[in-house]
Amino acid sequence: MIEQPGYYRYPTTAQGHIIFVSEDDLWRVPLTGGTARRLTAGWGTASRPLLSPDGSTVAFVGREEGDNEIYIMPAQGGPITRLTYLAANTQPVAFSSEGDVIISSNAGQPFRSLFMLYRVPLSGGEPKPLNLGPANNIAFGPNQLVALGRNTADPARWKRYRGGTRGQIWIGRPDTAHFERLDGINGNLASPMWIGSRLYFISDHEGYANIYSTTADGGDLRRHTDHETYYVRNASTDGRVIVYHAGADLYVLDPAQNQESMVPIAYYSQRTQAETHYVPAADYWTEYQLSEQGDHVLITTRGKLYYMGNWEGPCTPLGVTQGVRYRLSRFIPGQDRILTVSDDGGEEGLELIDVKTGATTRLPGHHGEIAALTVSANGAFAAFSNERHELWLVDLGTFSVLQIDASAYGPVRGIDFSKDSQWLAYALHSTSKTSAIKIHHIPSHETHTVTQPVLVDQNPVFDPSGRYLYFLSHRVFNPVYDNLRFDLGFPSGMMPYAIPLQKDRRSPFQLDPHPLQENGASAADSSDKETPTTVIDFEDIASRVVPFPVREGIYHQLACDANAVYWTMSVPHGSLQSSFFDEEGARATLQQFSLKDLKEETLATTAISPFGQSSGSRSGSRTHQRIDPRKVFRNRGAFVPRNAGAVPGMGQSQPRYGAPAVPRAPWVCAHS
Template identity: 40%
Template sequence: MPSQGYVRFPNIFQDQIVFVAEDDLWLVSTEGGRAERLTAGVGEVRYPHFSPDGALLAFVGREEGPSEVYVMPAQGGPAQRLTFQAGNCRVLGWSPDGEEILYSSNSAQFAGRFEVIYAIKPTGGMPRQLPLGMANDISYSRNGGVVIGRNINIREFSHWKRYRGGTAGHLWCDRQGDGNFKRLLQLNGNVADPCWIGERIYFLSDHEGVGNIYSCTPEGEDLRQHTRHTDFYARHLSTDGKRLVYHAAADLYLFDPGNEELQHLEITLPSIRTQRSRKFVQAANYVDTYALHPQGHMVGLTSRGKAFTFGNWEGPVLQYGEADGVRYRYLEWLADGKRLVAIHDAPGREELIIFTPDASVEPRTFPDIEFGRVTRLEVSPTENAVAIANHRNELILANLDKGTSQVLDRSDSGRIEGLAWSPDGAWIAYGFAISPNKTAIKLCKIETGETHQITDPILEDSEPAFDPEGKYIYFLGHRIFNPVHDNLHFDLSFPRGVKPYVILLRKDLRSPFIPEAKVPDEKEKEKEKEDSSEKKAQAEAETPKDGNQENKEKKDEGTRKVAAISIDLDGIRERILPFPVAEGRYARVRGIKGKALFLSYPVEGVLQHTVHGKGTLEYYDFENYKTEKLFDGVSDFDLSRDNKFLIYNNHHRLRVVKAGEKLKPEHNNNERPNRDSGWLDLQRVKISVQPSAEWKQMFAEAWRLQREQFWAEDMSGIDWEAIYQQYAPLIERISSRSELSDLLWELHGELGTSHAYEMGGDVRNGPHYRQGFLGVDWAYDGEQERYRIARIVKGDPSESQATSPFTGPGLNVKVNDAVLAINGQRVGPDRGPQELLVNQAGNEVQLTIEDAETKETRIVVVKALASETPARYREWVESNRRTVHEVSNNRVGYIHIPDMGGNGYAEFHRGYLAEYDYPALLVDVRWNGGGNVSGLLLEKLARRRIGYDFPRWGQPEPYPGGSPRGRW
């Protein structure tokens, strides 16, 4: 049966409606019925609008990567790309005379959130900015009046429902078209999509709770409500000047203001729904968890929600559980080395499940064990049991033989930070939040359930791990307070602060870091005995098992016995020693025989922060009392249960090596997957994805994550179960990943709260050709058919990415000079400079420049920018600063904060350290992108000046413990 589809972005002209579904444009009658597909591109399309005569369609497309304006015949045909700005853009409609397409964009602006309205001819050419200031919606009356929409949340107001904050959309009206705008209405809600029809302005608003159509006069009087939706918001309202169309949920509606008639249009899409078809994806791109077999010769892997095992370098790849529609996490081998345990969500919540590799029996599930969302899972080394940490700050022990569970511990202050079983399976060590700012290492004795705190933390002790011989527990301690001077102003910080520590479990143990004399003969005998045991174990592992041996092992499943370890709890908190290594940013410590392994990450600036592939794996050798590096480029690592093999992740790659052993140089430098190099060939793992089943699972998990972890238990008064029932049926109408994103945004929007987002996703991607820029404003000289440089954006000439490449020394390019050619291609009326800079970001480009005065031509070579925003932002800030200084007679300093993240923190200090000597400061937070450093900035601003430094030579300087740059 034909699908109704997931309808969005409708626009009307007379008896036809264009809309978006399956990321393409469709055309349907205003009576509904069978729709006709107009596009079949590789990129997503949005915001279609008919020309006033109905002959053309303008829309936003992504056929070459960036969002750009396209135009095509309304009845179908080739589409032409018109803009080359690589900004966020949205087609708003056409000029009343049909001569230009109107669209909003942040292109050529100083901030990503600042949008203006541009106009461009359907035949192409240079866009022109309308003199309206910040605006992102527009509609005209028949008599020349104009209404515009402003602010951030005017664009998708259903994504944050019932929003009442400072970025809510609002309307401004110029009744006569003379440039005199006045605020239209003062509604306590979000306003969007103005449409001027006759003597009234129609728009969407949720000031009464749900987004509906309202209207008022151009004077802002006689407010009326026209639709009565009580569940889904009315969205993307548009008009042809007579009737209005919009969508709510995934349905299309037609509203006639003349008779107040509202029609729900039934439509069908004759489509095979291509994006719902099965596909295969690369396992390496979606690796979630991985675990070595207890003996190290196999790997268990979860990727893209699927569970697999395979031999490290040969053999088949086995998949476990349902093929589609279920997510599997934390796949681990049980103690017997045969069966596997994982977390799955088939019943609509997370649950334990046990698999057998040969699928000889049905997987066993545990419906009576409930634990919410799992954050850590560790399998007992001796019994059929698992320790689970969850989002409720609980430590849970699940007995897989009995199908029972018990809560061993729970924190009122934070989540469990690390889990580790003792080698004999009798104890669990874990990081436990004893207060909001302190985490201690605790021990739980499984037999009795008794818990013991074994460290007195200064801040956070976490990530415990047992020495395999049962002598020590290792952990990471945030205990080092070694301040480092800031290099730009008077401040100190603790950029590292962490060390690995060892807890001696018995009173008779001495420090492992103080050398002891050993008899050489005994030492050699110990090594020979160890080597012999290893060879024997390896031979046994490689020897094929006969039937009798397999039967015996099955009989003994889960009954592995290990010598009991001894722990002297009395005085254990005093038996803690730091490893003799430098402080750092350690992420994990693990023990193997005779060594401890550490993973640490470098200190990096947050603006270039990339953890993946940056870690260093080292070991401390207790026999030789020294630290050595094993590998660079480590994201994370794990060990086999016998501690003899190590697996580590290097940004989409996995490698298995003998634990604590360095590879030979020829093997370490070998990048090919094989036994010598240790790299695994993840292309062996074939992941089949059924999008429709995956989308259904993703929707349910997103809903469940909010239910389990939303900040308020009552879900801000929302009936969250009812919301699921309201939205879940729409999943069947989805035919693309972008439509799922839209549905998830609407779902989260019901909570009416900030920071409820959906990002990323396996959306359909075509090619992406990065647009190059020259950091200039262009002006087209029609008389001489020249593209001239109207302005050069200087920004910060000391930083190449924050200034026009024309500011480089020796180029001597000036305002009014013309660019005649780029890379040998002539610039002209039919092909502007930006079109010739497609796919040139970061490349050197050759420009033919014509001097404005002498008319002489010359060749210059510059490197094209990937973005002009940094340069335009810097110029905007410095212009504001000069203005503030001038109008205040140098009594007020100026700081702009673009966001409350790393970039905003840096920008604040750039301004603050230069401006804080002024008697007053103007702190500008317009167009701020949000974040979490506001408290740190307020701390600086709140400091009182209590003294001055009066040097003998020079001017007095403020003294808050030193001058701004540390001089005395």
């Protein structure tokens, strides 16, 4: 009787038994099925086992001492022995006729995707190169034929890939050093195997990865499996049958009988990795937003949404606690509700959640994958952009949605409401290389273009006093000489800019004379007593663009209050110590530019990812500036308020909660 099925991977077979991987350990089961027995329970993970032809030894990839290295152990179980010390991505791929294990490794290679083959005796010793060129796999066939697999990784990782690094199989004899590529199959090939005189392999050229075979010269192509739900993956053979996994199950293919069958496994385990456990929430923070008054924060970690006080009090989960992912959550000013993006039900959509009662309301319709979301200061409207390069306006009172604009050339690059919630500023591509700042009047639904871009204008932000619109722009052409070769480039090319919204308003960078000692509050200090009306004169507005008196750089985010403008910026840096996938903004510094004295100040200098403001802090009142708890940035996994020492307990990086992880919940949601 089959009970408690597990997730089975990387099968290998010899002498009537299968060894496979589950729960990062090796397990053994008869080829015909039965009760699986665990072979390993070490400190590290175990994966990619390979049985010797006589079935006595299993080689596998272990991480007992940190790196992926090759270990061996008796196939019945027992102590393990480390064979390699390469500190690289290494795996066993075959056994030679002399009994040595053949490994594939990228050790010492200039690119991590470049693998070479080596021979390692089971008694240990230095790996010896086979000198067969780049290869991920090798299979020994009849008449001294060898099949080499190049780029033959798991096709399931990039389904139906047809690019230049797709898997290839080369057939030839090492003694002649002549190999020919297996052509005529427009698919991603993997797992070359010989059974008799035929070469078996995995290919997805017909849509799904299945097992095929050809003769040694590439003729007589045959298909042997018919999986159309999951890809066939990680096939292996003992020269008689082929074992592989598809989905979470193991299968056996007998080419002689042209039969395949699922291996029935009775699997008994505590399932430690599937148990509910708690992970450090700070390690998985992805988003946060401050409340209007700056006393609460929304935090998204591992796709779950939490609501908590900044300095004390409980941490309350919102929405569905398991199996649903939330993102782009926003407070609605003046209400006890938040607006969030949720995939509850399988499709992403907008939801309103009451933070006190937990009640949820889903807005009707599907509008693609939402890329950015913001809420107006009066709580009446929201705006979002999606991956279709569309901009939509949402009436939160009537739940109606209206498309404002769209581009065929590029994404929406920033959205912001004016303080009086009458205007919506955004940046949208007009060509593939340029994007302009536009302003939409919500009551009349009229849209005006307010900049003439040189390249990309982005991240528009309204001054809360209704005086200016700030934005970032790529329009600085100050060439820099290369220090190693005679060449010029533009490594920065960006600056923040301001637009006076009224034609009679002066540049914010022209200061008025003032006495030695100021008495009374300025207009900006008292601007939170009533919401100012934003008046915009569109005549010749593009000619009123003025740059901030700051250095050019690489700017990432822009925000403001009535008295200062904030941005993150970074400088060009080398790429040897970073990855293409690293977030560029994570290297940024947080800067403040004072509109009172036109001075720039560095607020934080290391590892700043996007910072946030509450809508209340944008009023610029003296009380806010005295403690200033509403300007918060994230520094190395901790939320840090500016001038945190002014309030006891502020600025201390102490864990307030752990995020519960129920591994099976996301799986159920993904496959339901």
